[in-house]
Amino acid sequence: MNIKLARAGLFSLAIALGATAQAATPAATTAAADTAAQAIEAKMLTWRRDFHQHPELGNAEVRSAKIIADHLKKLGMKVRTGVAKTGVVGVLEGGRPGPTVALRADMDALPVKENLGLPFESKATGTYRGQTVPVMHACGHDTHMAILMATAEILAGMKKDLPGKVVFLFQPAEEGPSDFEAGTGQTWGAKAMVEQGALADPKPDAIFGLHVFSGMETGTLAWRAGPLMASADSYSVTVTGRQTHGALPWRGVDPVVASAQIINGLQTIVSRQLDISKEPAIVSVGQIHGGVRYNIIPDEVVFEGTLRAFDEGMREDMHKRVAQTSASIAEASGAKAETKVTKIYDVTSNDPALTAKMRPTLVRVAGAKPWTDNVQKSTGAEDFSELSRVAPSLFLFLGISKPGEEKTAAANHSPFFYVDEAGLIQGVRALTHLTVDYLHGVDAPKP
Ligand SMILES: [Zn+2]
Ligand SMILES: [Zn+2]
Incomplete structure (x- = not known):
């Protein structure tokens, strides 16, 4: 055995001892999370429709940010606003000591004219690089905000028993700043949030996020270890x-x-x-x-x-x-x-160790719904990659196309991009269970 191997052996022994020292998530906690997710679903859809009807471009998410900040304050969190222009950071302190998890949602919409005929259709306009343009949540960031607000409410409800802290990160300008000026060093939202210390105190030990994608059946959870997006x-x-x-x-x-x-x-x-x-x-x-x-x-x-x-x-x-x-x-x-x-x-890459550790959690959340831990890589890109520089991270795809419509559904960024809202509760369950299980330190209990 060479020295390198001996060291690796000691290291894994230390991890094993560390893991057994912590208690598993009590089954009652995960069951309570699911009950709470069901109870909050209708309210979450109201938030989502309101965001959908009032979309805002990157760095102009003033209305969305206010709704989010008010919600987090009402849940008793310490809240920072105006981070990287419109970003919101809420910190939930659990009743017991433990690690820190960060959860991220993006808030910006796109210069796209909506063409769906929904009762809560967007008629909004915004200013994109000096021009007045129609605005639509054509990438589903309205759902990300609503999902994370619901997750925040559920986790705040179990605050007393949470072993650790949760940072809720609502970032602007994932699609880029609408007020972009070349040569000014202006960056996309996630990078700007990190630069302004959004993840400095408390510094997370793990970061989770998700993105809704059309072309995948409603409620599907899809991920992979290593490179996920280009x-x-x-x-x-x-x-x-x-x-x-x-x-x-x-x-x-x-x-x-x-x-x-x-x-x-x-x-x-x-x-x-x-x-x-x-x-x-x-x-x-x-x-x-x-x-x-x-x-x-x-x-x-x-x-x-x-x-x-x-x-x-x-x-x-x-x-x-x-x-x-x-x-x-x-x-x-x-x-x-x-x-x-x-x-x-940058490349959005899922930390292999964190992905392996959280796999049982995701499989349990998926239940009878479709899931894959080997989803095809996407040549699309995400500024979630900036957060991965701070701590090991895991990013998921969530399906929102009705069964049978996966192949014909309009892509994200299309004026016909449609979200089957029945899938959103899986997003809430995924983020809640990932957080609870991570904070408890070991794999989730068997259902
Ligand atoms: Zn997009
Ligand atoms: Zn997006």
Whole structure:
């Protein structure tokens, strides 16, 4: 046995001793949590519909934040407001000492015009980067707020017996600030909340969060250990040539043809250069701008796109390769290419040890409803990833599409995005049970 192994052995022995020293969650506690979840369901749906009817864009969640802060105060919590503009942090102190769990919900809506014909349809408008736009909770953050408010009320009701603390984190601007100004260092909501100390005191030992997704049957709980959602970065490439007549290309340097070659060349980063047997990756171009007239070869072309990865090393590597491929291909024709990459979201990755520890809890919560601990990775991104830097974390997907409609349901961000509200109670149960079981330190009791 080498020294490393001997150390690992001692370490796991310490964990085992630590675990047996704590008592399991009493079965009566989990049963009481479920009874309370049922009792609060109707109230939660009223909150959700109200939020849905009054959506607010990232960093403008003033009304939502006030409702949440008032609720948490009424539950007897210490509440901080105005964190990272509109964020709300509530701390519930259990009656007994123990670890700290943080639970997170995002509050922002999207510049989307709702087209569902619901009785509580949004007619709201907001200001998105200087323009007046229609606003809709097209990503379901209205449900996240209502689910976490209900969870807070249930946990506050069992405060006396809770061994530890619970931090309720309601964050702005998960989809990005609606008042974003490039170059100001302004960040997305989760990062700003962490920077302003939302998780500094008390510092959590574990963080849980969830997201509703269409395309999964109502009430489905889905998760996986390790990378769950991609990193998402934007990049722009400025290709500079020399302007000339379209009939005399040899008198200048053509940035249009160079850009076409670069864009094709960028596709070889994923297909030829990255080890995609490790993790998948994506390089996409979303916009190209250049030129003003059909017979003038312009001085400059600018194109922009998005980069997705599931591994932080591959992500960094991809950034370098985009710059290098662009510069080298441009150079071949005498043009110049300058690349700027802006990091937006890190990889959302579930801590393997925490995920394994909480698996029995999630399986019990799922009960007869569908669940999977090996859900397909999503190439979408989440700023929940910022919270994972503070403590081990676990992020879940919750299904909200009626059985039989999973394949045809409109995706999140669509004007037709629809939430089957019957699934939301599973979200409340999941967050409540995860918290209670984690605070009690060991796996949940058998039902
Ligand atoms: Zn979204
Ligand atoms: Zn979302």
